[in-house]
Amino acid sequence: MAREPKAPVVIVGxxxxxxxxxxxxxxxxxxxxxxxxxxxxxxxxxPLLYELLSHELRSxxxxxxxxxxxxxxxxxxxxxxxxxxxxxxxxxLTSSGRSVTYGQAVVAxxxxxxxxxxxxxxxxxxxxxxxxxxxxxxxLIASLRQRQRPLQRLAVVxxxxxxxxxxxxxxxxxxxxxxxxxxxxxxxxLPQARSFNREQALLALQxxxxxxxxxxxxxxxxxxxxxIGPQAERLACDGVIWTAGIxxxxxxxxxxxxxxxxxxxxxxxxxxxxxxxxxxxxxxGANCDDGTGQPLPANAQVAFQQATCLADNLLRAAAGExxxxxxxxxxxxxxxxxxxxxxxxxxxxTLAGRAAYELRRLAYLTRMPGGSHxxxxxxxxxxxxx
Numbered sequence: 001m002a003r004e005p006k007a008p009v010v011i012v013g014x015x016x017x018x019x020x021x022x023x024x025x026x027x028x029x030x031x032x033x034x035x036x037x038x039x040x041x042x043x044x045x046x047p048l049l050y051e052l053l054s055h056e057l058r059s060x061x062x063x064x065x066x067x068x069x070x071x072x073x074x075x076x077x078x079x080x081x082x083x084x085x086x087x088x089x090x091x092x093l094t095s096s097g098r099s100v101t102y103g104q105a106v107v108a109x110x111x112x113x114x115x116x117x118x119x120x121x122x123x124x125x126x127x128x129x130x131x132x133x134x135x136x137x138x139x140l141i142a143s144l145r146q147r148q149r150p151l152q153r154l155a156v157v158x159x160x161x162x163x164x165x166x167x168x169x170x171x172x173x174x175x176x177x178x179x180x181x182x183x184x185x186x187x188x189x190l191p192q193a194r195s196f197n198r199e200q201a202l203l204a205l206q207x208x209x210x211x212x213x214x215x216x217x218x219x220x221x222x223x224x225x226x227x228i229g230p231q232a233e234r235l236a237c238d239g240v241i242w243t244a245g246i247x248x249x250x251x252x253x254x255x256x257x258x259x260x261x262x263x264x265x266x267x268x269x270x271x272x273x274x275x276x277x278x279x280x281x282x283x284x285g286a287n288c289d290d291g292t293g294q295p296l297p298a299n300a301q302v303a304f305q306q307a308t309c310l311a312d313n314l315l316r317a318a319a320g321e322x323x324x325x326x327x328x329x330x331x332x333x334x335x336x337x338x339x340x341x342x343x344x345x346x347x348x349x350t351l352a353g354r355a356a357y358e359l360r361r362l363a364y365l366t367r368m369p370g371g372s373h374x375x376x377x378x379x380x381x382x383x384x385x386x
Contacts, residue, residue, distance in 0.1 A: 006032040007103030009314050010092055012082045012251060014038030014066060016046070016300050017283025018108030019369055020307035021314075026074045028315055032103060034074065037094065039081040041065055044130060047300055047364055050169045050336045053134050061377045063131050069370045082109075082251040087276040104278045104314050107250050107265060111284040111298065114245030114262065120221035125157070125242040128166055140239050141170070144178045152178035155226055155237040157218055158244035159184025161193065161335055164201045166241060168338040171208035178238065181211045183228065185244070188214060192297075194333050200343035200352045201335060208338065218244075246298060248285040260287045260295070269325030271310050278317065282306045288326060296328055304367060305329065334360045 009025060009032050011018045022036045042063040051057040066077050080094040085105065092100045112129075115121035126140075127133050144152050154174070156167045159182060167182045174180065182189070182205065189212065190198045205212060213228075220227040221242075226235045248263035257273050258266045264287040266274045271288060273279045283303040287295050296302045306326055313323040332346015334356075342357040344350070351359065361381070368374045 006318070007090070007101065008033035008035050009104050009106070009318075010035045010037065010100055010102040011106040011108055012037050012085070012092065013106075013108035013110055013285075014040070014043055014077075015108060015110040015283060016303035017110070017285075017307060017310075018106065019043055019066075019069070020304060021106055021108065021282060021310050022070075022075045023073065023369060024307050024311035025314055028311060031074070031315065032318055033076070035076045035078060035100065035102075036066070036070070037078045037080055037082055037092070037100070038066060039079060041067075041079065042131065043069060043369065045364070045368060046129065047334075047336075048361075049128065049134060050165050051361075052131075053137060053166075054169055054173055054339055056339065058380075059131060061380065064369070064373050069373060073370075084252045084254060085279070086254055087273075087279045088255075090278060102278070104280065104317050106310065106314070107253075107273070107279065107281040107285055108283055109248070109250050109285055111246035111248045111262075113242055114247035115242075116245065118218060118220060121242055124221045124223050125240040127242055128162065137170075137239075137241065141173050144174060144238060148177055151236070153181060153235075153237045154178055155181045155183060155235065155240045157183050157226075157240060157242050159186065159189040159212075159214065160243065161190060162243040164189060164205065165336045166243060167210050168201075168204050168208055168341070169336065170241075171210050172338045176209075179211060180208070181213060181235075181237070183213045183216045183218060183226075185217045186214065193335075194345040196345050196350045196352075197333055197335055197343050201337060204337040204341060204343075246284060250281070250285050253279075262287075264295075270313055270323035271306060271326055272313070272317075272323065280310060280314070282310055300367075301331060302328060334363065336360065 011022050022034055025031050042065050044063045048062045052062045070077050083095045084093045090102050113127045156163050167180050171180045216228050218228055228235055257275050265281040267281050267286050267288050271280045273281050284298045309326040316323050334344040336342050340354050340357050342360045343352040344356045
């Protein structure tokens with residue numbers, strides 16, 4: 001007798017959480033059919049986007065195509081955007097009207113810019129999350145270097161890791177043709193960073209003459225200026241890059257599950273969405289209750305680790321077995337601090353400078369998706385070194 005086909009696992013979103021869950025699940029024996037729904041044609045390895053901006057890496061290294069990554073891996077790819085998820089019917093609807101039935105589904109749609117309702121943020125500022133963002137910023141840098149007008153300025157809003165890393169890289173790329181200002185609403189930069197990395201980052205900003213404004217709130221963004229502080233002081237600038245926060249925008253889910261203030265879906269420690277037995281969430285879009293009472297960091301390291309746990313839990317859920325809770329292991333912290341400069345802390349090691357830059361790149365090389373892609377990138381780097 002023919003066996004009844006297994007209902008597929010459908011993964012919505014091909015960022016770190018979604019893609020790595022698909023690849024991890026495909027390596028498990030006896031896995032059900034796997035479908036990845038992702039509208040973009042390329043996966044973006046976000047931690048190395050800074051090196052793409054400075055032309056230290058090439059776009060194919062940082063942003064490989066999904067069809068190349070998934071070829072021969074047993075994962076089907078549907079290049080569409082999901083419009084609605086219906087957990088009770090185990091059904092996903094796409095923007096083209098396609099209906100997909102699933103056994104288990106994963107929401108891994110990542111995050112987007114958090115404007116906090118500040119006027120002009122979405123209309124007049126750049127983000128730094130996509131290849132298009134990198135290209136627009138490269139064009140802006142080239143324009144500023146060519147014009148060489150007095151008092152040119154770029155403003156980076158947000159003093160977390162992304163803002164600091166980007167400010168250092170911009171200062172190196174501009175080469176003094178424009179001032180870089182880093183604005184942070186809170187009292188200090190990098191409030192969650194390790195002390196060594198925070199110290200190295202501050203030194204890197206000082207060496208590059210990046211002007212730092214802490215305790216400075218942006219109240220409006222216009223095409224050629226910012227309004228800052230309680231008096232709405234006008235700060236002229238030739239471009240604004242917004243790294244001040246992220247907000248998650250999962251597809252519409254009916255009935256709607258509980259979300260937090262940043263739009264993240266509440267999940268249990270097993271990454272299952274509360275109230276939806278066969279729906280899971282991962283990465284930036286998941287507020288995972290791991291028993292500590294604190295949300296996990298929204299970074300690639302968390303998504304990497306969650307993907308392995310989730311792949312196991314998807315198989316367990318399909319077999320009706322108990323799921324296991326996710327346990328985050330903090331492996332350390334790495335930061336890019338400009339051209340051929342970085343710092344890192346982890347496993348009892350603290351390092352800064354060129355050696356940290358090379359070690360950071362090697363660490364991320366081991367995390368790139370797909371063995372063949374890692375080999376191609378490694379071969380390219382070895383050729384450049386030689």
